[in-house]
Amino acid sequence: MLVNLGDITTDRSGHANTTAWVADVLRSRIAAGELPPGTKLSEQQLADSMQVSRNTLREAFTMLSIESVVTRYPNRGVFVASPDADAVREIYSVRRMLEPAAVQWGPKLDLPRMDAVIADARAARSRGIVAQMAAANQDFHQSLVAMSGSVQLQQMMGRVLAEMRLVFHSMRSEPDFHSRYVEENASLVVLLRAGRRAEAADALRGYLDAAEAELLGHLAP
Numbered sequence: 001m002l003v004n005l006g007d008i009t010t011d012r013s014g015h016a017n018t019t020a021w022v023a024d025v026l027r028s029r030i031a032a033g034e035l036p037p038g039t040k041l042s043e044q045q046l047a048d049s050m051q052v053s054r055n056t057l058r059e060a061f062t063m064l065s066i067e068s069v070v071t072r073y074p075n076r077g078v079f080v081a082s083p084d085a086d087a088v089r090e091i092y093s094v095r096r097m098l099e100p101a102a103v104q105w106g107p108k109l110d111l112p113r114m115d116a117v118i119a120d121a122r123a124a125r126s127r128g129i130v131a132q133m134a135a136a137n138q139d140f141h142q143s144l145v146a147m148s149g150s151v152q153l154q155q156m157m158g159r160v161l162a163e164m165r166l167v168f169h170s171m172r173s174e175p176d177f178h179s180r181y182v183e184e185n186a187s188l189v190v191l192l193r194a195g196r197r198a199e200a201a202d203a204l205r206g207y208l209d210a211a212e213a214e215l216l217g218h219l220a221p
Contacts, residue, residue: 019060022059023060026070027158027159031138031158031164031165033131037080037082037083037166038082040079041070041079061078065078067159067162067163068087068163069159080166082166088215088219094156095141096205096208098160102148106147107148108146109147113146117143118186120132120136120139121136121182121185133178133182134168134178137181144204187203
């Protein structure tokens with residue numbers, strides 16, 4: 001599958017490492033749904049658009065390949081990955097370690113940020129805009145891990161969410177998959193606002209188990 005990769009910003013402020021910047025940009029575009037599973041990433045087009053060398057781009061591809069965000073096929077090129085059932089299990093294994101721990105013990109609770117994300121999700125649901133609901137869901141779970149106050153954990157969650165976006169692509173014909181979690185997220189905020197963190201962490205574990213089971217059921221032949 002080929003898509004128009006378009007112009008990509010060359011603002012690298014805050015990025016001393018060009019390879020890491022390229023990987024961040026591509027990861028963000030994948031997480032935003034701009035580069036769906038199966039998209040072939042044109043080395044020449046991306047190098048020209050991002051104003052980097054092809055060697056730098058290849059190094060970024062290697063980073064993303066390690067994260068399972070892209071797949072390199074000999075003699076064919078590099079493609080945005082299409083996660084399978086094993087990938088879903090791995091994603092949710094990581095999420096069950098990261099998110100409930102941040103919810104229960106994280107020192108950086110930001111309720112206004114969560115409230116704003118819930119409002120965005122509800123607005124998208126009322127308009128039937130599935131992509132925006134999915135994006136709000138991503139933002140919400142990123143805000144949960146942000147409670148940890150750890151930059152490294154937030155970066156790890158960003159990588160997980162980029163891969164999750166690829167999984168969500170398989171659910172594009174199932175809009176209820178996203179809509180039902182809008183209020184699940186809102187319920188977590190209620191518990192956090194009340195200081196009931198252990199309950200919120202337990203509820204989140206059940207939520208993640210249910211989402212994983214639904215995705216695996218959808219992917220089953």
